[in-house]
Amino acid sequence: MDRVINFNAGPSGIPLDVLKKAQEEFLSYHGLGYSIIEASHRTPIFENILFNARDKIKKLYGFSDDYDVLFLQGGASLQFVQIPMNLSTGKKAEYINTGVWTTKAIKEAQIQGINYEVIASSEDTNFDRIPTSYKTDDEADYLYICSNNTIYGTQYKEFPKTKAPLVVDSSSDLFSRKVSLDNIGIFYGGIQKNGGPAGVTMVVIRKDLAERVSDKVPNILRYKTQMKADSMSNTPNTFGIYMLDLMLDWIIEKGGLDKIASLNGEKAKLLYGCIDELDGFYKGHAQRNSRSIMNVSYNIVANKELEPKFVKEAMENGMIGLKGHRHLGGIRASIYNSVSYENVEVLVDFMREFARKNG
Template identity: 65%
Template sequence: MNRKINFSAGPSGLPLSVLEHAQKELISYQNNGFSIMEISHRSKTFEEVHFGAMDKIRKLYGFGDEYEILFLQGGAHLQFAMVPLNLSMGGTAEYVNTGVWTNKAIKEAKLLGINHKVVASSEDTKFDRIPENIKFSDDADYAYICTNNTIYGTQYKSLPKSKAPLVIDASSDFFSEPLDFTDIGLLYGGAQKNAGPSGVTVVIIRKDLAERLDNDRVPTMLRYKTHTDAKSLYNTPPTFGIYLLDLTMGWLLEQGGLVAAKERNAAKADLLYDAIDNSKGFYKGHARKTDRSVMNVSYNIAANAELEPVFVAEAEKAGMLGLKGHRHLGGIRASIYNVVSLNDVKTLVEFMKEFARKNG
């Protein structure tokens, strides 16, 4: 089988063993004569998958019963609105702006008429860093961050302390490392980077926050409490997506969990950044070194930007997909999520060195 190396920012690659498992069961789930896509989401068979996925998530992150796990739809974009709709209490919602995705979240809060404040931003340096000395107000309704920024290649190395509930968009570094949930009130992410296919949004919410809603005009489907009460079975969920998420969570556990994932991801990132830094100026990373993302490596061909589309095209011919940078930043971007192996990154690095040799 001639599979490509997938460096796409999302949807990203899935573990081959997960795809093969799903392939075998596509027509007859566990030899029962039906596909998991064909049966009721309220059947015992599907509930075992549904709640099994939740149990695996809880085991991976290690949080307790004070949190609920939700499987929703609408991606992170819907969460940009659901967070302020559910968590605003008439005080101030505070945001750290680190790029496109936090900008969109701030825009939704503004659109909804939510009193909000940007307490820190890296916009003045084209989002090449995580702001320093972030301080949230103790009485803020919530404190909002995006831990990893797919476009600009920046990532928090530790979570900011907050007495206000910390709300985290973790879409692009979900399940890549262990997390301390001490200050976390709500953490969410689309599944399509590290957790499964597109179409499933995982929300981990502290139970008291799910009960917080102070607005009876919020539509039923947009209330966290609706979904916590129904255990994410209020309406028909994305059943096949949850099935694949369950398999992916199982794969992660088999691989040693999040501690092992963190070690593998760090090794891959070190190798790739080392190639950029030691290219004698041919390649140049976008993010400040102290804030570099372990998931998304954004860089340019500093020697000649006109070579960038050539690099992407030749890399694709060599079996590497998804290396074109985001339209907001341009250049090159390698997303090295959990499923990307160290050998995959070694292949990219050797290609980069040869490309620089030929074009330097």
């Protein structure tokens, strides 16, 4: 079977072993004579999948029973709205702006009319770094960050220290590493990078925070509504949760988040090493101390007109998804969990040869 190397930023590649498992079970799940996409969410069959996925997430990250894991819909975009709706009490909400997705979240906070402040931003340098100079308010309703920036290729190495609940959009580095759980209030992300197909948003929430919500918030948008219903107040994305459960099994089989993080670090080291080695032809966007191990954004500074040629020839050589985002342009290689070290070696070899021929 001919398979391309998938560097798409999301939806992204899914390991072949996981796809084969889903294919094997697609027509008859566990020999029951029907597909999991035909199963009611109100049956023990599906509930077992959902509860297993929830328990695996808590164990992988180390979340205590003070937290609940929800599987929602609407993507991170709905969370931009749902978070201020549920967590704002009239005190100040703090945001650190590191790119497109935090900009969108800030806009939604503004629309909601809550009291908020952008306490730090890297917009002045086109979001090429994670801000390090700011002061947080321990009495704030929450501090909001995006842990990894898919477009600009920056990533927090450590989360900010604050006594206020920390809200983390982890959509593009979900399941890629262990994180500090200190003062985590909400840890969430769309799963379509490292957790399966698009359509499921994982929200881990500290249970006490769900009680803040005003009676004026619609029931379906209250976290405590979904907590009470085990994520099934409305019909969930059953197939997406099933695929997430398979992906979690794959991560566990690979050695868990610590092992996954080590592998991701080696891939990133290889790719950034090539960019730095060929400095003058390629140039990474992110400052070195803010570089993402998930999304590597770079340009051909020797001649930007070569970038479409690079993307075209890479596709001809079995590599897809390397065109940069429209906000930044250039080239972007998303090296999520399903991308192997050997896959990155293929890209690096191509980059060196492309530079040799066109430099």
